[in-house]
Amino acid sequence: MKTNREWILRRRPEGPCVVDDFEYRESEFVNPALEPGHILVHNSVFLCAPTLRNWMDAPSNSLYPSIDLGAPVLATTAGRVLESTDDRFPVGTRVTMIGHWQKYDVVNSAVWPVRSVPEGQDLIEAMGPMGMNALTAYFGVTAVGRPLAGETMLVSGAAGSTGSVAAQIGKIMGCRVVGIAGGPDKCDWLINELGLDAAIDYRAGNLVEQIHETCPNGVDVFFDNVGGEILQAAVENINKFGRIVLCGQIAGYNESRPVQGPTNMMRFIYGSVRMQGFLLGDYEDELPRAREDMATWINEGRLKHREDVRTGFENIPTVYGEIFTGTNEGTLLIVTDEDAYATN
Amino acid sequence: MKTNREWILRRRPEGPCVVDDFEYRESEFVNPALEPGHILVHNSVFLCAPTLRNWMDAPSNSLYPSIDLGAPVLATTAGRVLESTDDRFPVGTRVTMIGHWQKYDVVNSAVWPVRSVPEGQDLIEAMGPMGMNALTAYFGVTAVGRPLAGETMLVSGAAGSTGSVAAQIGKIMGCRVVGIAGGPDKCDWLINELGLDAAIDYRAGNLVEQIHETCPNGVDVFFDNVGGEILQAAVENINKFGRIVLCGQIAGYNESRPVQGPTNMMRFIYGSVRMQGFLLGDYEDELPRAREDMATWINEGRLKHREDVRTGFENIPTVYGEIFTGTNEGTLLIVTDEDAYATN
Structure with a gap:
């Protein structure tokens, strides 16, 4: 007999x-009994x-999904396929996906993005340096x-999971790269470890200046x-033919109202500025x-990555909260099973 | 002896x-005595x-210019070149340009956009159906x-000088085109004269709906x-991979604060929406x-245009104010000289 473990959304935060x-x-x-195009996955890592x-x-x-109250989050x-009616993901395949806070997870792989993990890579790597945040950074910089x-x-x-990769890809592409982060430790890390040209502590004074x-x-x-304010301050400094890559808006995720947009539309017009949102799935x-x-x-050692790995299915909601307080150091992962470290 | 006539910016509105x-x-x-790369123009039409x-x-x-107090506006x-040190615009050439509210106007044509008017076209046509508003609409639709x-x-x-051209080019490109304008008369004109598929009177109820x-x-x-609000309402209805062409922001030109930008950045991200400003000069x-x-x-009769032609140099500021009250019908021009009607 298998016991499923899951975290349910009880009320809206x-x-x-x-x-x-x-x-x-x-x-x-x-x-x-799986419907066609579905997979049953045993999850071992949660991003x-x-x-x-x-x-x-x-x-x-x-345009984003809304979890039903009473449904798993x-x-x-990331995990391993236990049963499958999708030929792309046979039993035994390891995958990363949009699943749920569940140990055993049934996903409609015809609708939700599922990606197989290549042999030789463990699920930590597949969720970290080669994971969706890192790949999102890749396309945000190179394609948008x-x-x-x-x-x-x-x-x-810039010290976050996606931002740190984006910043380093900027350096690889030959740019002068400046990162914005919270606090002197993160700023030091950006300059001394990642090799950025400068760093801004957004808590330390006027952002536009x-x-x-x-x-x-x-x-x-x-x-x-x-x-929010950081986007606004960037707009005030954007050049002619500047580009704004909208990757996330974490300033507003905990707000009940939509995040404020930039207010200087005339600078967009006279600057011929392009602002563009995107999702990793656009570049499948x-x-x-x-x-x-x-x-x-x-x-080549040109792209560094750090993961902050925690453990325990029971800790998922507590650990998840840390990304908004900024106490994590690197991509925040929760490992719930040793299969996370298998490489095939 | 020549007498110059000019309108000076006395104070900031x-x-x-x-x-x-x-x-x-x-x-x-x-x-x-003209410096190199300058032209002296006798203006006959003001847009x-x-x-x-x-x-x-x-x-x-x-990123746009600011007129000095005490300087001509x-x-x-549009007018005719009287003297020139710019080989591209010899004496006698008719041009459209960024000049000034002046009869005799000296322009640095190396810095400011100046375009010659082809033979056979009078300056009304060069400022109307083939003018900068119309060309701005062309590139906004086809290139942005x-x-x-x-x-x-x-x-x-959509009933304005630029919008009416943009809407018709949309029809020519095979789109379903819906125009937003102020009042039932303009909406009727959009549907019955320009052949748009639908029209919205922004004064008549909830815009999002x-x-x-x-x-x-x-x-x-x-x-x-x-x-302003119209941009916000459009964002709430924008599709996946939607594009927003920022051509003007007339809602805010008379405001002392910058126009409000759209507030729903998450729709930009999940919709992979591109919002882009531009100027005609980008496509020279x-x-x-x-x-x-x-x-x-x-x-071919597929692109209709109407000009609202007024006369009198002395009336420029009064007539200019009408574009913000919407009492003009079509591209608002002020003719100050018969040379406006010459075709070579």
Whole structure:
């Protein structure tokens, strides 16, 4: 007899989500008869992606999913396929996917993004340096922002899981890269470990001026994970033909109202500025090239990554809350099973 | 002896500009010794472009020029070259340009956009159906918005000089086109004269709902001349991979604060939405193709245009104010000289 473990969305969070917004459940699990194009996955790793917080809100006008109250929490997970009616993911395949905070997880792989993990890679690597945050950074920089060598690229949330990869890819592409982060320790890390050209502590004074000082030639590409005031300050420094990559808006994920947008539309017009949102899924066909580039850069030591690995299925909601307080150091993962470390 | 006539910016307008913000001056004009790359132009036509109002404000962070107090008003004009040190514009050439509210106007044609008017075209045509508003619409639709046949294109300020051309080009490209305008008469004109598929009177009820009703498949391309609440309402209806063309933000030109930007950045992200500003000058190299396309469409009767022609140099500030009250019908021009009607 199998026991399933799951975290249910009990109520919609008000502001930051807290443990009481969720309910832990155990129940007997019997393998279901899968409909066509479905997979049953045994999850071993859970990625704390900020955007999950959006999915916990009531349905809105923002084109993202809304988790039903009483349903398991929709989440970024990795695990091994136990049963399958999808030829792309036979039994035994290890996958990363949009699944749920569940040990045994049935997913419609025809609808939700599921990606197989290549042999030789464990699930930590597949969720970390080669994971969806890292790949999101790759496409955000190379396909959306498209910086040219010599240009100035500014990155918000630069010490975070996605931002740190975006910033380093900017360096690899020959840009002057400036990162924005919270606190002197993170700023030191950006400069001394990642090799960025400058770092801005957003808690340390006027942002518009700090950007102006660290980007004396203006900002050509702004890779934004934060939004709100930081986005506004970047717009005030954006150059003619500047590009703003909208990757995340973490400043507003815990707010009940939509995040404020930038207010200086005239600068967009006279600057011929392009602001563009994107999702990793838009570039599904180009994943092989991305993975090849990323693996090369990692092997050459040009792309550093750090994971902050925690354990215990029972701790998922508590650990998840940390991404909003910024106490994690690197990509925040929760490992719930030793299969996380298998490489085939 | 020549007498120059000019309108000087006497003080910065608060809200809508009024005649007292300007001062009329006459003075003896002696042809100056031109520096290299300059032209002396005798202006005969003045185009009332909404964006001039921005230029009357104090210097800001919005990348557009600010007219000095006591200087002649920077403006879109057309006339004939009287003296020249720029080989591209020999004496006798007729030009459209960013000049000034002046009869005799010295322009640095190496810095400011100047374009020659082809033989056979009078200056009304060069400022109207083939003018900068019309060409701006052309590039905004074809180069920035890039709608595909069968897509839905929404246009704000659709009865205006730029918007009416943008909307018709959308039809020519095979789109379903919906126009937003103020009042039932303009809406009737959009449907019955320009052949749009639907029209929205922005004064007649909830905009988000009106867009939803007239664009049941959502909005693929939004061509925005207005900004503010109209931009926000369009964002709430924008489709996956939608494009927002930022052409103008007339809703805020008379405001002392920057126009509000859209607040739903998450829809930009999950919708992979692109919002892009642009200026006609970005596409200077492609003007010949644009003019050819436009001339073909006009000759085929597929692109209609109306000009609202007024007269009298002394009336410039009064007439200019009408573009913000919407009492003009079509591209608002002020003719100050019979040379406006010459075709070579």
